[in-house]
Amino acid sequence: MKGKRVLIINRGEIAIRVAKALNELGLISVGVWTDNETEPPHLEYCQEWVHLAGSNNKETYLDIPKIMKIIEDYKIDGVHPGYGFLSENREFSETLAKKGITFIGPNPDAVYKMGAKDISKQIAKEAGVPVVPGSTGEVDSVEEAIKIGNEIGYPVLLKAVAGGGGKGMRPCYNEKDVKENFSAVQREALSSFGYAGLLVEKYVLNPHHIEVQILADKKGNVYHVFERECSVQRRHQKIIEEAPSPFIGADEAVRKAICETAVKCAKAVNYDSAGTVEFIMGEDKKFYFLEMNTRIQVEHPITEEITGVDLVANMIKAAFGESLDFNSQEDIKIQGHAIELRICAEDPISMLPAPGKIVGFETTFPQGIRFDHCIYPKFAITPDFDPMIGKLIAKGFNREVALRKVKNALDGLIIDGIKTNIPLHKVILEEENFVKGKYSTNYIGTVKPQEKVPVKDSIESFMVKIAGIELNQMGGVK
Amino acid sequence: MNQEMEDFALDVEVGANRVFEFTHEGKKTKLFTRHLAGKDYYSFDEKRWVKLPKLGANEVLVSNAETYRVFRGFKPSGLHAGGAGALITQMPGKVVKLFKKEGDTVAKGETVLILEAMKMENEIKSGADGFIKAINIKEGQALEAGFLMVEIEE
Numbered sequence: 001m002k003g004k005r006v007l008i009i010n011r012g013e014i015a016i017r018v019a020k021a022l023n024e025l026g027l028i029s030v031g032v033w034t035d036n037e038t039e040p041p042h043l044e045y046c047q048e049w050v051h052l053a054g055s056n057n058k059e060t061y062l063d064i065p066k067i068m069k070i071i072e073d074y075k076i077d078g079v080h081p082g083y084g085f086l087s088e089n090r091e092f093s094e095t096l097a098k099k100g101i102t103f104i105g106p107n108p109d110a111v112y113k114m115g116a117k118d119i120s121k122q123i124a125k126e127a128g129v130p131v132v133p134g135s136t137g138e139v140d141s142v143e144e145a146i147k148i149g150n151e152i153g154y155p156v157l158l159k160a161v162a163g164g165g166g167k168g169m170r171p172c173y174n175e176k177d178v179k180e181n182f183s184a185v186q187r188e189a190l191s192s193f194g195y196a197g198l199l200v201e202k203y204v205l206n207p208h209h210i211e212v213q214i215l216a217d218k219k220g221n222v223y224h225v226f227e228r229e230c231s232v233q234r235r236h237q238k239i240i241e242e243a244p245s246p247f248i249g250a251d252e253a254v255r256k257a258i259c260e261t262a263v264k265c266a267k268a269v270n271y272d273s274a275g276t277v278e279f280i281m282g283e284d285k286k287f288y289f290l291e292m293n294t295r296i297q298v299e300h301p302i303t304e305e306i307t308g309v310d311l312v313a314n315m316i317k318a319a320f321g322e323s324l325d326f327n328s329q330e331d332i333k334i335q336g337h338a339i340e341l342r343i344c345a346e347d348p349i350s351m352l353p354a355p356g357k358i359v360g361f362e363t364t365f366p367q368g369i370r371f372d373h374c375i376y377p378k379f380a381i382t383p384d385f386d387p388m389i390g391k392l393i394a395k396g397f398n399r400e401v402a403l404r405k406v407k408n409a410l411d412g413l414i415i416d417g418i419k420t421n422i423p424l425h426k427v428i429l430e431e432e433n434f435v436k437g438k439y440s441t442n443y444i445g446t447v448k449p450q451e452k453v454p455v456k457d458s459i460e461s462f463m464v465k466i467a468g469i470e471l472n473q474m475g476g477v478k
Numbered sequence: 479m480n481q482e483m484e485d486f487a488l489d490v491e492v493g494a495n496r497v498f499e500f501t502h503e504g505k506k507t508k509l510f511t512r513h514l515a516g517k518d519y520y521s522f523d524e525k526r527w528v529k530l531p532k533l534g535a536n537e538v539l540v541s542n543a544e545t546y547r548v549f550r551g552f553k554p555s556g557l558h559a560g561g562a563g564a565l566i567t568q569m570p571g572k573v574v575k576l577f578k579k580e581g582d583t584v585a586k587g588e589t590v591l592i593l594e595a596m597k598m599e600n601e602i603k604s605g606a607d608g609f610i611k612a613i614n615i616k617e618g619q620a621l622e623a624g625f626l627m628v629e630i631e632e
Contacts, residue, residue, distance in 0.1 A: 349543045359534035377534055414531045416540065423542045456541040459488070463500050463509050464520060465541075466490055468533035470498070471511060471518055 001320040002026040005075060006104070008046065009067060010082030012374040013390060014296070015042035018080045021312040023047065030074065034060040036384055041374045050074055057384065061085040064092050071101055078102035078319065084386070087295035088115055104319040106216075106273040106294045113269045114292040124289040127268040129261050132280065132288040134201030142182040146175050148200045155205065158182060160189035161197035168192055171203045204288070206440035208247050208281040209233065211293075212262030213303045215311065216271045217318040223329050224259040225303050225311065231441045232428065234351045239421065239444075240428065241299040241340045243306050246399060246437030247281065254285050265292055274300070274315040283440075298342070298391065301372055305338035305395040337399040339406045341425045343373070343390040343415070345381040348424040348453045351444075353387040356380075360416030360468065369394055369409045381418060389420075399437065403429065416465065427452045573619045578628070582610045590628055591615075608632040 005028045008015050015031060019042060022029040031046030035055040043049045050070055054060040062085060071079070079096060081087035081104070093108040105111065114120045121131050133152040138161060139145045149156045149172065158181055160168030168189045172178045182198070190196040213225040229245035230238040248254050262277035275294050281287040300311045309332060314324050326332060346353050358379045363371060373390030381389060392409055396402030407429045410422060427449045428434050434443070444450065489501040498509040510521045511530060518530040539546045574592040578584060589601045590610070611629040 347543050356538070356540075360531050362529075362531045364529065377532075416531065416533050417538065419540050419543065419545070454542055456544045459502055460507075460522070461541060462488055462539070462546075463490075463498065463507060464530065465533060465539055466488070466500075467498050467509050467511060467520055468518075468531050469535055469539075470490070470492055471496065471530065472532050473535055474492075474496070 001317070001322055003028065004077040004102075004320065005030055006078040006080055006102075006316075007050075007067075007071060007074070007076045008032070008042075008080050008082065009061060009086055010080070010084070011037065011040055011042055011061070011385070012388075013042075013372045014082040014298075015040075016045045016374060017312055017372055018082060019045035019047075021310065021316055022080070025313055025316055027078075027316070030076065032060075032070070036060075036382065038380055039376075039378070041376050041379065048074075057085070064089075064095060067092075068095060068099070071096075071099070076101065078104055080104040080316070081295065083295050083298060088293070090115060102319050104273070104316055106269075106271055106275060110269040110271050110273075110275075111294050114275075114294050117291065120291055121289070123268050124265055127264050129265050129268075129289045130287065132202050132204065135199050137199075138197040139200050142179055145178050145182055145198070145200050149175065149178055152200075152202050155203040157201045157203040158185045159199045159201055160185065160193055160195070161199055162189065162193035162195040202288075204280055204282040206283050206442055207231075208245070209238070209278065209441050210245050210248070210258065210281050210287065211276045211278040211297075212259050213297075213300070213311065214262060214266045214271060214275045214277060215309065215314055215318070215324060216266055216273060216275075217324050218272045218321050219323070221324070221327075222263050222266045222271060223324070223326075223332060224263050225307050225309050225332055226334055227255065227258060228299055228302055230299060231439055232434070232443050233441055234444045238299065239342050239344070240425070240434075241302055241342075242399070242402075243302040243338050244334055248285070249437075251285065254287075258287050261287070261289075265289065273318055274311050298388070299340050301370060301391060301393045302338035302340045302395075305370065305393060306334050306336055307332050308335070336395055336397050337402040338393060338395040339399075339402045341392045341406060341410065342388050342421075343392055343413070343425075344421045345387040345389055345418050346421050347419050348421050349450050349455070351421065351424070351450060353383065354419040355383050355387070356418035358415060358417045360414060362414040364412035366394075366405050366408045366412070368396075369405065371409075371413075375415060389415075403435065416468075423453045423457075424450055573615050573617050573627075576613065576615070576617050578610050578613070580610050580613050584608060584610060584630060590630075593627075602627070604630055606630060606632045 006022050007030045008018050019029040029046045031043050031049040032052040033040055033043060033049055034052045052060045086092040088111055090108055090112045093103045093111050096103045097108055113123055125131055135148050155171050155173045158170045158172060170181045170185050172181055185198060186196045209230045210227050212227045215225050216222040227245050228241050228243045229247055230241045232240035265277045274296050275292055276297050277292045278290040279287040280290050296312060296315060304311055358375060358377055361375050361377050370393040375389050394402050394406035394409055396405050410425055431449050433439050433447055491499045493499060496511045500507045510524050512519050519527040520530040521527045572594045574594045576591045578590050584604045586604055586607050588604050590604050591602045593602055608630045611631040613628050615627045
């Protein structure tokens with residue numbers, strides 16, 4: 001494996017993370033620079049970089065023929081796709097496999113099977129993994145809906161087959177509700193989507209998004225690296241993650257069950273890399289399979305922090321057919337608690353992306369803080385890419401300590417010139433429900449911490465900023 | 479939430495020994511600075527000192543969910559009085575007229591452009607004698623998020 005040349009088809013903090021792991025393992029990290037990025041910071045960590053011509057993602061990070069040409073021209077042995085872009089693209093992994101190039105990810109068959117929602121659900125079902133219970137197809141009559149409701153238990157969701165965006169959906173808490181709502185939802189479905197077909201599905205109240213990290217090699221070994229709770233979300237995107245899950249807490253039976261179920265899913269597709277099995281968990285701690293992400297995930301650092309397992313390095317080792325850093329499930333243990341805050345270039349109240357140019361960046365962190373980022377002064381955040389610019393990760397002896405550390409770290413993180421969600425994180429970290437670890441995926445929508453973010457900071461903070469600008473102009477205090 | 483955007487002005491004069499004197503709503507505040515071991519520190523009372531973050535000369539100043547435009551070396555008329563130096567205000571607006579072009583000399587107090595903002599036409603005057611180093615705007619342009627309109631070199 002040593003000396004192999006690996007192309008990183010990604011940018012930002014994940015390209016830096018991957019380059020660090022490659023360099024550490026004695027491989028050659030090769031980065032790319034596209035035309036719509038000014039001074040990409042990840043190149044600093046790559047041992048070499050090549051120009052990937054093009055000014056939009058379709059012409060660059062998603063252009064398979066162009067990437068294949070670079071692979072040929074620069075004698076590349078392997079490719080790390082990071083997350084997003086081509087990380088879960090079946091065509092890309094198959095093309096690489098045909099050319100004998102190592103794809104640092106799972107085999108193309110696993111990418112395909114877990115990539116298609118209906119297929120992955122079927123596979124999970126066949127492997128004995130619980131999926132959200134419900135009708136197997138369309139439900140034609142109110143009697144049939146009631147029958148299913150009684151079978152799977154209330155509450156149930158009446159859902160338009162063609163639905164989406166919260167429309168054509170109604171929760172029913174008993175038989176009477178189903179009777180009253182059935183034809184109404186049918187009418188709504190017909191008028192909104194032009195199709196009246198309905199499904200009946202278990203309605204998971206106050207659900208938790210809990211996912212299990214998988215690490216597998218090419219020798220048939222599949223391990224889990226415990227769970228993460230990712231229930232603080234906006235627009236179905238995570239903003240705070242923690243490991244282990246405060247909701248599962250000390251319930252080791254549930255932890256064992258969900259982790260072992262995830263291993264079962266991975267084994268069902270002969271998984272051979274790092275991946276994540278996502279579940280939805282109800283208030284009763286019953287969990288159901290949602291999907292499997294066949295790539296390294298944004299929030300992987302919290303798992304690394306509580307277990308000491310280097311997921312990215314092991315993923316690279318697995319891809320080149322090497323053994324992982326451990327050889328039994330018992331070697332992996334949870335020690336302490338970790339929290340990750342996603343730092344995004346966005347308005348802290350509306351939570352909408354706010355591009356701009358960073359003019360000030362300083363960090364004064366407490367002991368043991370990890371900050372995976374791609375920030376530097378003068379870094380321009382353009383609307384072309386995801387607004388996430390960094391991940392602030394704190395590990396502590398327990399959740400209380402991790403919270404204390406991450407809060408302190410946030411106070412020492414200064415990013416100026418752009419709007420960020422730092423003020424929102426500050427509110428959440430003080431908010432009662434979050435502090436107690438009592439939150440579900442409804443958190444942002446119902447607790448609304450964003451409404452407690454002050455529109456602007458104190459007048460003194462402005463004075464300090466102006467002094468900072470002026471002194472920098474004058475070349476510091478003399 | 480979503481308060482009405484307020485007209486917000488903060489004037490600053492930089493005195494000897496890098497002491498900053500701010501004026502906001504008629505109230506004056508002094509901010510002291512000092513340099514120690516490669517870092518800058520600030521204090522409001524000359525007793526308790528705190529690290530001063532380094533900031534690049536930027537077009538905008540962001541505070542939580544609001545963006546303010548930074549005017550350096552000149553100030554829009556009709557706002558709070560103050561000396562030359564940096565003045566900050568939050569004023570989304572439209573460029574009505576430009577009186578100068580790049581390279582022109584300009585005298586202190588001379589009108590450089592007119593900016594329509596807050597339903598008022600504001601004469602933007604130079605705060606210093608010098609020449610126009612750069613003009614980053616054109617007539618009719620709507621300025622939304624705020625940026626450095628004109629750079630004047632003394």
